[in-house]
Amino acid sequence: MKLRKVTAASAAVLALAVAATACGSSDNKDSGSSGGGSSKIKIGIKFDQPGLGLKEPNGTYSGFDVDVATYVAGKLGYKPSQIEWVETKSADRENALQRGDVKFIAATYSITDERKQKVDFAGPYFLAHQDLLVKKDSTITKGTDLNGKKLCSVVGSTSAQNVQKTIAPKANLKTNSGYSECVASLQSGAVDALTTDDSILAGYAAQDKYKGQFKLAGLKLSNENYGIGVKKGDTATLNKINDALKTMVSDGTWEKDVKKNFGPAQYQYEPAPKIGQIVK
Known part of the structure; x- marks a missing residue:
């Protein structure tokens, strides 16, 4: 009888421990709403644009958009190892944000009035x-x-x-x-x-x-202000990303990453645009 009491008590303790572990593991499977811990953040980029967003044959990612997104994610509290890169083709970017497939998109995403009806934009971070x-x-x-x-x-x-x-x-x-x-x-x-x-x-x-x-051809047929797209109404994330972009410019990281990615192409890039100011 005494043995059964001890066994029952042990079982109760074990059940509580399993329940606590289960709760803890579910908290860590985050799709990108908060940084730290073992959570992940999903970021949309292009996979086929050398110098901007490219998935390399060895499975790594390179390009200016990748560097910008990695820097921003760092300011949001995520390490590079916590980033899950998601391919977002031009025609599916708005849908990816609306569905919640990604937390934000940095994929040569030009800010336009039409797109601003569906998503919010941080930036611009490149012209x-x-x-x-x-x-x-x-x-x-x-x-x-x-x-x-x-x-x-x-x-x-x-x-x-x-x-x-x-x-x-x-x-x-x-x-x-x-x-x-x-x-x-x-x-x-x-x-x-x-x-x-x-x-x-x-x-x-x-x-x-x-x-x-x-x-x-060197025609400059339009001005394309690259912004970071976030889900419509996600003002908190939008403000954090804008702050991160301002810091990226002021601490010299923006200039360093531009030269690293566009230097080999001898591309004459524009100076860093001011956050919140669209060049028409």
Whole structure:
């Protein structure tokens, strides 16, 4: 009888310990709402943009957007090992934030009035310009030269919309899910030009396998203010990210990371924009 009492008491203690452990483990499986501990934060980036957001063959990630996102995550309380990178293609960025797939997105995400109706933006943290990537011997020198030409861009990009509406309405526009396909089409001669931000184009042109084949037209067809997208109404995260971006600029990290990622492409980048000020 005495043995049964001890056994019952031991079982009760064990049950409490298991329950406590279970509660503790569920708290650590965080998707990115708070830093510290063993929690994770999910961040959206591009996987196919050299110099900005690229998934390397060995499974690591590189690029300016990756460096910016890593710095911001650090200010939010997350170590690099706690970051889970999520590929967010241009056409799915708003949906990814609305679904809660990611905490924030740093993926050459141009701030536009249309997008601001669906998501909130921190920044801008970089100013790029829409341009054209063409072959070295191309005769395309201005936007209107695209009329009647085969042009490539990606689904959901502001660059494609800009060409169709204002620059060259008669261009034969082809859209792909990623820029890598467009660059391959340009190399093969299937298209005459690729349009997107000059920062993205410079990264592709600088890749070893494309060196000497392409050139940027240098047209500056638009101003593209890159912002960090957060879920609409998440003001707390928005303010923290803006504070992190200001510190990144002031402590010299922004300049260092820009030179590291764009230097090899000899890309003439703009100075760091002021947080909260959109360049029209």
